[in-house]
Amino acid sequence: MRLLLCLASLCAVASAGAAPLFTVAPLGLIPNSINSRGDVAGITFGGHAAVSFQGVVTDLGTLGGVRSEALQINDVGQVAGSSRTLSGDVALFLYTGGVMQQILGPDKFGAGYSDETALQHLSLNNSGQVTACFVFQLDGEWSYSSFLYQATGVSRTSPIAINNRGDILAFPNKNSGQVEIIRNGKVESPLAPLNRAGEISGAMINNHGAIAGGIRYHYPQQKNETAFLYAKGRLTLIKPPGGKNSVAIALNESNQMLISAPNKQSPLYLYTGGRLRILQNLVITAGWSHFTAADINNQGQIVGTAVNAMGNPEGVILTPGPDVIIAAGKSVMTTASHIVIRGRSTGYPTSVRYRVGGGRERVAHGRDVWHFTAQLKPGQNRIAIRAMGKELNSLPETIVVTRR
Secondary structure, eight states: OOEEEEETTTOOOOSTTOOOOEEEEEOSSEEEEEOTTSOEEEEOTTSOEEEEETTEEEEEEOBEEEEEEEEEEOTTSOEEEEEEETTSOEEEEEEETTEEEEEEOGGGTOTTOOTTOEEEEEEEOTTSOEEEEEEEEETTEEEEEEEEEETTEEEOOOEEEEOTTOOEEEOSSTTOOOOEEEETTEEESOOHHHHHHEEEEEEEEOTTOOEEEEEEETTTTOSSOEEEEEETTEEEEEOOTTOSOOEEEEEOTTOOEEEEOOSSSOSEEEEETTEEEEGGGGBOSTTOEEEEEEEEOTTOOEEEEEEOTTSOEEEEEEEEOOOEEOOTTOEEEESOSEEEEEEEESSOOSEEEEEETTSOOEEOEESSEEEEEEEOOSEEEEEEEEEEOSSOOOOOEEEEEEEO
16 A cells, blocks of 8 residues: 655646545636636526626626526537527526527427426537527427527527537437437437447437436346446446435546435545546635536536535635645645645545644545645644555655745
8 A cells, every 4th residue: 555645736747546635716606617718608597698807707697588598508609598588488598799699489399388497408519509498398298399590590409518510319119218419410429338238318419429317227127327427438337335316417528427316425526537436525715615517628627516604605716736746755835824735546545634743633534535724833844644444554664844
């Protein structure tokens, strides 16, 4: 069993497969989506669609009604969402060039539209194409209508999601739970291994053609939903320990995923490098808890909500790294009074413990991926860290941090 150490408060973990650590900052809105530039779309506490461009929150207004919500933002700053109209109906909008325009209204929804019609899926790509799927009751049974919006108009198809290449992830048959990829108007990339496995729901697709969502097995028949990643013809099921259900929330270009699993251990995970990490354990900013997540971008930034030190929920952005690698036995200098030290350990430790100077030994947060905050006195601070196992403990590794 051994430790890999780095100083995380200054700068990005270069070691392959290492989980990132995150700092937390409030957003001033409740987020739904984040693009690759770090711009965020969501809703204000007053119930209006809003965007945060470079940290400045702008209220987008409504389509005449009292409430609206921004649901997706692309890399060119276009925003798609839903809004109540002057008559109280639900309509979809595209915000582009500083103008909110209605792109889809109740006249397109067809039979079954009512006040209880729910928007189940919405996606937006960098070309301004929008897919939307609405769920409603018709003759006592649940059904859905799906649409594709583009500059040439609206077509009633069966899309679930669309990526920047224009590939459409679609249900070929209503209520079938089977999916296909439509590329240039033709069905491409047979998804037989995925469709044979079970019934698909809540699916999304990235620009490499990877698909994430939830699946219920056909054999053996299963009622619980399990998050999955389908990439390069391989199906990976992602089930956190202790949870009967797991739900895929978001997927980025690196196949990092946000996974919700309502269980006693933790409701929210980050799937990265083929492993599940409890998101709370990767947060190094003190005073935040009870995280929920809405989206993850290609830089690994996460948006969602968290409870602050005052006990109030806020919209937040979690930003990974950067870290500076420091080897055991080495020293580093800083002017900070507190630093966060993080690392990885091999051998499945039961705990990681540390001691600053002659102080008492304390337990770090996490085990295989761990971190702790150390208070520094002026001058040299010798910090000893060791991993504890059921049968074997590691020898202490020491770093020296000099506070100037």
